Amino acid sequence: MPNINNTCAANDEYEVIGETQWQIIESSGDEQTINIHGFKYSKLRATLLHTVCILLCGLPYFALAYYPSYNRFKYVKCSLKTAKEICVIDSDGGWTTEKVLEVDLNLSNHRDNRLRYFMFKHNRFIWLNDQGVFINVLALNEKLTIQLLMENMSGINKRQQNELIKLYGTNSVEVEVKSYWTLFVEEVFNPFYLFQVFSIILWSLDEYYQYATCVFLLSVATCMLALYQTKQMSINLHKMAGSTSAFTVTVLRPTRMGREECVVNASRLVPGDVLVLPPDGCVMPCDAMLLTGTCIVDESMLTGESVPVMKGPPCSSSEIYSTEGHKRHTLFAGTHVMQTRFYGNNQVLAKVVRTGFYTAKGELLKSILFPKPFGFQFYKDAVKFVIFMFCIAAIGMGYSIWLYVVRGSLIGTIVLRTLDIITIVVPPALPAAMTAGIVYSQNRLRKNRIFCVSPPRIVICGKLQVMCFDKTGTLTEDGLDFHSVIPLRSGEKFGECVVEVSSLAVTSPLIQALASCHSLTSIQGQLKGDPLDLKMFEFTQWVLEEPGPENTRYDNLTPVIVKPATSANGSMQNLDDFDPFTMEIPYEIGLLRRFHFSSAQQSMGVITNVLGQPQMVYFVKGAPEKVAGMCNPETLPENFSSVLNEYTSNGFRVIGLAHKKLDRKMKWVDAQRVKRSNLECDMAFLGFLVMQNSLKPETTQVIRELHEASMRLIMVTGDNIMTAMSVARGCLMVQPHQKLVLITTGQPQTNDSRPPLCMEVVGEGAPPKLALDAYVLALEGKTWAVIRTHYPELMPVVLARGMVFGRFGPDQKTQLITALQGEDVVVGMCGDGANDCGALKAAHVGISLSEADASVAAPFTSQEQNIKCVKLLALEGRCALSTSFAIFKYMALYSLIQFFSILILYNFYSILGNNQFLYIDLVLTTLLALSLGRASPGPVLTRQSPPVSLVALSSILPLIIQVSLVLVMQVASIYLLYAQPWFKPVEGGPDVEQVLCWENTVLFIVTAFQYLIMACVYAKGWPFRQPFCTNYYMMITLVTQSVFVTVLLLCPWQWLADFMEVEAMASADSEQTMFRIYLLLIPALHIILAIAVEASLSDCEKFSRLVRMMRRRCDKAAEGDAARPLCVPSHLQLC
Template identity: 50%
Template sequence: MVSLCTSSTNGYESIGEPKSQQIYDSENDQILCHIFAYKKSNCRSFFYHLFSILLAFIPYIVFRAYPRFKAQFKYKQCHIEIAEIFLVCDNHNKCTIQQVGVTSVNLPHFGLRGTVKYFFHQRTKYVWVPATNSFGTLNQLLWSQKTCDDYVENTEVLSNSEYLELFNLYGPNKIEVEVKTYWRLFVEEIFNPFYMFQAFSIALWCFDDYFIYALCVIILTLFSSITSLIQTRKQSESLHDIVESSRCHEVAVLRELYRGETCMKINPEQLVPGDLIVMPASNFIMPCDAVLLTGQAIVNESVLTGESVPVTKTSLHSGTEAYSTNTHKRHTLFSGTDILQTRYYGGESVIARVVRTGFDTTKGHLVKSILFPSPVNLQFHKDAFKFVFVLFIIAFIGMFYCLYLYLLREAPLKEILVRALDIITIVVPPALPAAMAVGTVYSQNRLKQLKIFCISPPRINVCGKIKLACFDKTGTLTHDGLSMNSVIPCNDAQFFDPVTDIAELEVQSEFVRGMATCHSLTRIEGQLNGDPLDLNMFEFTKWKIEEPGMVETNRFDMLAPTVVMPAKRPTKLKLAHDEKEFCAQDTQIGIIREFSFSSTLQCMSVICKDLVSPNMFAYTKGAPEKLFALCIPDTLPKDFQTRLSFYTARGYRVIALAHKNLPTKFKWKDAQKAKRDKIECNLHFLGLLILQNPLKDETVPVITQLHQANIRTVMITGDNIMTAISVARDCGMVDAYADIYILEVTESEDEAPELLVKKAGSGAQPDIAVIEIYNQHCHIAMDGKTWGKLRTYYEHLIPNLLVRGTIFARFQPDQKTQLVVALQELDYVVSMVGDGANDCGALKAAHVGVSLSPAEASVAAPFTSGIPNISCLIWLILEGRCALVTSFAIFKYMALYSLIQFTTILILYTCHSILGDFQFLFIDLIITTTLAVTMGRQGPSKILGAKRPMSSLVSPKNLVPLILQIVACAFFQLAALYYLYQQKWFEPIPDQGQDEIVVSWENTVLFTVSCYQYVILAWQFSKGKPFRKSVLTNFWFILNVVSLTAFVTWMMLSPCKKIAEIMELMPYKDLEQRSFRYLLVLFPVAHFLASGFIEMFMSDRVWLKKLFQCVSCKTRPKNKYKRLLRDNEFVNYFNSLQISR
């Protein structure tokens, strides 16, 4: 496999000097991590601790958050081979510091003796590989060169000494999900830089005797952090319980002891790679990944693939190619899968050799994808940090101005420090995150009432920006399984009318016999299991099936086959009048050999033998286009393509059936040696099977709503690509007249296989002569195999294909995750809705993952829906848009609240005054907190429109109105103060003494006017449409606004003596001051009109956006996917691809 970067076949790449390395997994074609080598330095370590202690331990907190800086400051970089410390960075540039350990190994059988260096990263153990002078995985150290022959021909068991050495190297075979204690989670939480700033602010307030508000902030912070800790703990416990529930308690292995080879039962945690497992007859959960060496096993792999259809695993064949769990998955038993039944002739044991244990297994990788998901980079949070950084800069400017004033007045040092530092807590309010979480909490509660549960509240905001919705198919868009609609038999190249009742067909007709035999069904504990298509087809025939051991089968001159026979039933129609009638109970057909369904060949076949006939015959079923080419032309009806197009255009799944009589001399041994291509040729066409995969009732209207909202939809399924295409047309994901092009790759052994394309459901001809794609009117479909080849050989084409790709079928769990990540890289905000454990990685990787299952997927998904259909996504988007707009509004409100108070404080400091404690408390607690809490109660709009809310706080179209609001606030405060200065009776505060005077006209005017401003801005930022309900529906907010406005008006116009004393306001006196107070109300009224004008005509307006685009000379879209859709060069390339025939 060709890597995505330049690397050696040994799986590593050196980056510059050998002080760093890129560890690469060639089997899964991915970079695992980057490592940077360091060694301890006593000198650097001394200065590191000294520096941290001198700065009040603050650097410890900073270095904990940024390990890259810690490594560079505390350790010395060195050669990889002598490293004591590694700075390990994953693919998302998240770094951790890991210690290097050393262990001794004595495995001469593997050519390994001496000491081995190792380190752990994200539950994976990396070891020093001497052959390559680099670090790699344990498999690269011991198993990377093993061929199929090495496994098949080597039947030796591990000796006790080899087992002990391997156990020492690999460790216990367990997938352990750590459940941290609440105390540990709390300690990790409080060392967050934000919480440290809160602690600093609270300490400063307490020092300044501002206890009440400090207590309120402590309560809010504790409530927020405790809620977060409980959710984190519950999530860990759920994942831990699920992992533990899928473990077996004991396993039988073959070991070499002092008395020779013996079979012993051990705890599965004691397994190591190389162990030989003796598989039980049934009901066994695989504790590891193992390659099957003898016999066969019927396995339920739904925990990994999501498909409930049992899979038959066969023993590994000899060969010189390197063994790989990906390439040889049909011979590999994967950890966590349910072994339903094992079979082997003569009562011999079914043997499998362990190849991977613990987190190195396929199940381990799935759990790791949940524990260490791809980080979601939220634009809103990024912008919020930028905005807070700007607030800090403003705070420092104000702080220096404050220092200048108080130094000029020769104030005491304590007062200077307290007043200066207090500016920072005013401009950067510590209650900001708690206030911003309010809207999300309300949305979360509303979703809970709809039975949509959320374990990651910040993701609710992201729901509001969804641009692309991915869906699993089975169980998500559709009900489970297929249902038989009808069959259309054919005789003498003529189609019969569609038949919906099997009683209308002759029992002995080739068509019925073909339906009864051409499948891969098997009985497990008396229950018939297999592909839903096969189950529906077989049940339609009303036949029954019996397997070896259930009936006497020695009449078939062979080892016991599976036998099918018709049940007693009346017949309504004879297909051939001269055909001899047989009694139903005398008809028994043995299925001699099965050629399994191949997605490449698009068909499956069986070789059968009838009890009453010495001859054998074959039946084949598969894609109609495939069988059209395999059948004798004379047996094909002339209206074949017309009938096919009629049903496929209506979204039905159509399967063709054919048969072939084998030569008289064709015996059982010939059947076992026969080549598939010799059987699947010169067939006689028998007819068509018409099936449907019924959609859930809610699917079509939801997909329609999403398209109307300009949200693109994509299907990612593990099912067959033709079924997926059918469902995509049915549900409206693909318009009825839109073209679907299936992208394929050749089976060439060349380094770069050729890309092929064909048109799905093309109509009259199976092959298309011309391919033409258009940006908005075509859809590309591909399967997991094609995706894998694209990632290896045509990675540069993937972005262009993804912006036009709609159907992704036969995708494995890791491929689903890869696809979601790739879509995110194109600047899509991606949601994923699924119901199976195979969706876990994709659900975790998506910006918004929604599980319709209460089991494994719910642990990985941020959202779990009790609504068993995709309508939950509509509610999530509506609530997400509402929560995002609310978060924006509250953030802007809190930012402006702090800047209003900052302006007031600086003006008062200049005037030798200050706000009183109860004035601070009234603003911070009574006004701001209650408004921030109640303004978040507005519910979502019921209409999902095409317009999405703004996602960037720092975009010009958002910043300009915000800056204008800040200017307006400052202007009206200064205007009111200027109006005060014009009064003849006014006497300013004398510029004498060091103590600030609270009770003054400057204080009263600025305090009351600013109180109005807090209420005014809360109202202006609470507009409803198009993303929220009208503000008038928010009863508690309206009540709050009216109450606060009335109370502030009362304080401004005529406060009673008691209120004036408590709030430290100028008392109500003579008539001249009364007229001043009444005219002062005009300033808040004018501010209300000005701020309303800014919000109505400037905030989030298209004209302002276009103006800035014009000024900045913007010529192309910001989002990558929009730019790719304009790529005409790719369109020309795609149109030139060779047609698949």
């Protein structure tokens, strides 16, 4: 039972400020920081707020619906102890108000009968009265030791369960599926739809019924589509979450006579319950730690790893239990337990440690429901640009007010024309147009079997600067090929390498180690497990059997037996052949207990017993350095290091093997209880297992292409550093002209001194100075830990030049990704999803190589098991980013083109007609914007990367010039019109707004050409997209609309001119005909100048370099330091 009054979070910090009126809660578990404030409801404040809302025709209610933080005006601050409402401010600045709930709680160690708590993002925060703080309920169990968890195997009684449900909540991760009406109300309060409603009302008042109707129908269709997609997403998420109330589980309950089994609904499970796992497996309803037995678990839903994992109970110790640190002993919610294995008549038991949204499955759902926002310069600049457009609209509104007031127009006309400016400058279709490129990119990725659960991250792929790769299964083949075994011969040196099992005696300790030290299991007659274990076991030519309960040859039931495939005379030897009165004892080895591999231990072990032998033997295999530390130094050969370096430097994966004969008095029960640390000492070294890990065929070519694109590449692996460096050389991640500098660490000379660091150029020794452009760094996980702790001043150098990181644990991989992100670069990570989950989630672009449609480990999942997906994502990302830039610029120009034309027409007592608005907004610009989004990615990655900032000089200067050209061409067309002798201007008046006039016709035709010109300018292909001539939709739209507008200018039919509200062709007026031809020269000149501006500024590499050079001048000092040669610091030793 948790002690509520005396519990503080091990990984959480709670800071109380301002006499408990507010509090900061920091949690390292989910990396969120929240700031909470205590409030009480105020009737006076609420009455004033509602009064103001009513007086303002209910408009503030819309703001309150979209910005819930403003609801806090209904409350007054108070202490957290007496608060009825909690205002929560998350780490991203979002505000929300949560009610404080109270419930009766009768726990033996809880002094108060009332439990106060509030919920935030499916996290429960409870009030600790003694400490005066709220804590996450998860913190109650974060100091539990493994020994404490394993003490009580009888579970909890029903009364305790009922009380703990009040404390922890039910074991439910159900996702609410909202009704269409609820979704509709939430969608309507979106500012985008509110702006649409405002625009439709405004156009209806101005008698733009056709346009308003079309926009209304489109808005309804868009809203319905959005509601359907949201509903389907909720349904899919609900199905993914499942329902724990739909099935029952068996738990243990304590009784006076011992314990009994009891069937309960899975939704009523609480921490402390002891589950009885069925032999045929099940789907885990919660996170639970194994107490007895072993399980074969399919965790592909969580990690994307298709290989089943064998899990067993931990050793009883005072070590603090954590689900991440002890995942080899933890069954996670949502994973499929395929089989359970037990000893004798014992049951397979597991203790519940987490329930509900605190389970691994719950954390996954929370990450989907409340995704971590990521800052991207493009989106930030887009918001700034929209605000800037509102400022322009304000200027235009001021001008139109002045213009119509001077004319003496009616108030209604002034209001309508002024408000109309807003709908022109800030187009309602902007958000939809911006997502077009991303949608098309996502569809193309899906065709390449790359799935994305976070579409906005596709754009981030376009600015990928640093790409990190796991080694095994990512750069190299997932499976390992057996190369050889290097046994330890009699004497002090290794013997010759062995490639045939026949060269080893079947009873030799080395062959026993190879046959028994693994985590293989038989599922439906097929061996399953780690690929390395499979290859190793295949080499021995032994067989693995999992006997039934009738076979009891080893004190108790042995879960796994291994034996030679054939006996001495060549016949198969089965377990059931054994008869002690008629034949010899068969040579078989029982695997009594397995200590599964863990990244922290870098090894695995197994306690074995040869049938008929009284003495047990412990075998271990793992990282050679780790195994050597377990062995008696006298058993290690003299050439241990030289042989190890010889093979690892050539890219082989080397595994160390050792064994130890255990005390003859040790029995099966003792073997189940002995601590691993007591076994892994004073062992005898046996030899090396050498595996060949070949590069995938696609690896080298993709690495070369990424290098050519100036992308920085990093390898971060749990494998040996020498092997990692060899693979990095082999796949050309380390360029031929670059030299690898290996940084290692040693033992401190005194207790107070820092561990020394040693640098050497691999294969050459260490020069006194290292030029940064020619050297890259390699280091191991332990060196990384030393540098982070004792040499923080070296971290910038390591992050800037580090390329190969070996022997990195899962947490260290995440640390590296986070540290790189701190250098203000976009970081990607590609791995198989097994030990890389933390790094994949932390990276801006996480790519999991998995056969699943989507892996929870990363926003991107590639079913193609190679790194070609990185190139494809980079290409699609650059295409999507440049397309989003193009569409945004086009929509901005579209707004300003119409803005200028409307203001000019206002000045000449004219305005665009309904059909003209309809054609421009719904036909011309919509088709062009959608066609722009269909651009395909370029074929190759170039060194040049797409711009990321809309407000950068290289982006804003060409845009300003283009806007200026638009205005100049429109004014020029009016001057050309006024220069015609036959032209008669519109006769003005206070409320004159003539549509059919030459001013209208000229500006409508010229602006229509300008929309086409801008689309043509921003549809350029190279270097991030295919040439726009390959975009058939774009070509068809440009050609057809250009022909239509040209016909409308030169020779419009009467019916067409009437429909489009333009001046018809005068049959006998040659001057008007020549004017129409001259007017065509303005768009022709415009397109030449516009393309020249774009080519000379936006596409000019020299101009871009000039802008970058100007930007870097302010950072000249820092740049100068980074360019200096890297001299070996005084505290670094030369190797």
